Amino acid sequence: MTILDDIVEVKKRQLESYPEEIKTIERTPVPFKVKAEADGTLGIISEIKRASPSKGDINPGISPVFQAEQYVSGGTTAISVLTETDYFKGSLDDLQAVKQAVDVPVLNKDFIIDQRQIAKAYNHGADIILLIAAILSDEEMKSLYDYASELNLECIVEVHDEEEMKRALKLQPEIIGINNRNLKTFEVDLKTTETLLEKYNHPGILFIGESGIKTESDAVRMSKAGAGCLLVGETLMRDNTPAEVIRKLKVAKHD
């Protein structure tokens, strides 16, 4: 049993206490893809991540709102808030607090396996959600993707290998995140994005290079591979001046 299996098991247990249906409030999500594609530099999704299974505590005492405001001052395209509690020490309250404090789109980063989690994320202010191919069947991915689209939420379909990429493409998604981290072994390798985009760089899809991005040269590597956006967590959470780091990572998009 991997930590990823454990996280999914905990989610299933939590869902047992959810009502059968969660009604959604009236709201209009803030667009993300169009913003990430608006200029010639890479989009940046800056993540709020207090802790992680691979690293333990990263910055557990952080104020999510303070961190989010620094990200905005660095020109971040969007903010990702990890809301999983047991391993990442996040919550939907963090998501809501960040949403109320900033105007940029907000991603709910969690392990979504049920439509009611999407409804909750939506009610707490998510503009974007994440669907992780590694924990969903094709049918589950499609039905969650369709439900999120009905709410005008943008979906990042996350893949790590060729088989997941092929499954994701069947959805004809607008956005695909390529996670350089293997969520089962925690091994991180930027070659993951490079190798997958060499073969599957479809025009019209925004590809996001996720995880393990530390330096400007990492950003250039992701850009050259064909990514139009980056998702960066630990590097920003450990730095005292995350706004400056964001400015450095916002390198030119590669033609």
Ligand SMILES: O=C(O)c1ccccc1NCC(=O)[C@H](O)[C@H](O)COP(=O)(O)O
């Ligand atoms: O970060 C982990 O250890 C992790 C373990 C298991 C499942 C998911 C995990 N992280 C989620 C992410 O993919 C990252 O938070 C995100 O891509 C940012 O990565 P990084 O810049 O390396 O913090």
